Amino acid sequence: MAKSPSRSGGGGPVGGPRSTHSNLKTARGRSNASQRWLSRQLNDPYVKAAQQAGYRSRAAFKLTELNERFKLLKPGQRVVDLGAAPGGWTQVVLRALDERGQVVALDLLPMDGLPGATILQGDFQDDATEAAVLAALGGPADLVLSDMAPNTTGHGPTDHLRIMDLAALALDFAVKVLAPGGGFVAKVFQGGSEKEMLERLRQHFTKVQHAKPPASRKESSELYVVAQGFRP
Known part of the structure; x- marks a missing residue:
C-alpha cells in the first residue's frame, strides 16, 4: 500500500x-x-x-481511525497484515511500533518493500506460509489484521458471502498464530451473516465489536470486526 x-x-x-x-x-x-x-x-x-x-492508499486512514478508537497498536508488538498490498495498513503499523516491534506483510500479490517490515508473498492458508510468518515474527502474533476483500461481482448477496468466507479463513489463521490476549481485525460486508462471525469471535475473544470507520465510504457496506483478548 x-x-x-x-x-x-x-x-x-x-x-x-x-x-x-x-x-x-x-x-x-x-x-x-x-x-x-x-x-x-x-x-x-x-x-x-x-x-x-505518504501513505500508499486511502485505506491507511481506516486503520488509523480504528486504532484511535480501539487502541490496537502498541510498541513492541508482533503484527501480521494479511492481504497487505499495496501497503497502506503496514505503513500505519510501522508508524505506531517501536524498534522492538515486528511486522509481517503478506499478500498473494507482490508488494514493494517497506523499511522495518518483512514482506512475504504467498497464501496464508498454506502451512509453509504460516511457518514463514511465525519465523519472521520470532514468536506468536499480538495482532492479526485483514483488510482483504474478494473481487466484487456487483451482486450484493454473493459479494457478502465471499467476503465473509474470506474473513472466516483469516480468523482460522489468527487462532493458530495469536498469543494469549492478542487481537484480530477483519473487513466484512453488511448483509446478515456478519452476526454469525461475531458469535464465532466471542468463542475466542473476551471483547468483540464491529465498527465502520469514518474513512469508509458512506455508500460502502463494509464494516470491520474488532476482537481483543484472545483466549487460546
Missing part, C-alpha cells in the same frame, strides 16, 4: 480531511464506470490526504 514511512509519523488531519472538488478535463476513451471511479478518486479528500501523508 509507496513512500517510505516514518515510525513516528501521524495519521492525518484531526477531524478528517477537508473536501475540495476537481473536474475531469476529458472523458474521451473512458467507460462510464471508469469515469465515475476516477472522478470519485479525484474528489476524495482521503485520497488526497493519503498522498500528502
